[in-house]
Amino acid sequence: MPSTSSSETFASFFNDWLLRHRQFVQELSHLADETTRTPVEEESLLSNFLSHCLQYYEEKSVAMSVAGDDVYDFFSPPWLSSYEKLILWIGGFKPGMVFKLITTSVNDLTSHQIDQLENIRLETKRRERDLMRRFALLQQSVGDPLLMVPFRRIGVLSLGEGEQSEMEEAMDVMKEEMITAMKNADQLRCVTVGKVVEVLNPRQAIKLLRAAGEFYLLLRDLGVQIETVR
Secondary structure: OOOOOHHHHHHHHHHHHHHHHHHHHHHHHHHHHOOOOOHHHHHHHHHHHHHHHHHHHHHHHHHHHOOHHHHHHHHOOOOOOHHHHOOOEOOEOOOOHHHHHHHHHOOOOOHHHHHHHHHHHHHHHHHHHHHHHHHHHHHHHHHHHHHHHHHHHHOOOOOOHHHHHHHHHHHHHHHHHHHHHHHHHHHHHHHHHHHHHHHOOHHHHHHHHHHHHHHHHHHHHHHHHHHHHO
């Protein structure tokens, strides 16, 4: 029996995680529409939901660390639908997207909150540019080796002993740099959401996370539906 690849293992985790994600989004929707929940209940759901999201990145980090050639799957994940892939930025959502969601989901920000969020937005934008610049340079440097990966997997590519050794070393370095790029992007995603939630009160944070969750599930379901019809 062939062994299960790292990306296949993560895809299985993702399917289970997605089921829990749907349940959390439903709870956020119910809570956002209610006025009788206590602050303690709101904060408890927020904490559980954020821990749920963090688990995704923790599992992803572990899977990438042992992925080998499968590491490239994490940049265009086969477990995502075509519509989900439309918003990919270094393998995930662009951190700055959270600020667009705030404008459509939270309408009671104070002037102080607006100032705080603007500072976070500017810092996030600066870090996005920095990460994207480095990632673009990395993509340029790995283009040719990436083309060789499928041939190496099926044994078509034939190299001399010395050439094979050099290729293996270059591929190992490249994979480590790709993993680092993804982890840095994931860290910025988590840090940005964390900072934004700290600025908002629990009810505002629930509205934001509800909007983010519903937007993602809409993309997911629409993509799956279109691919099923095909």
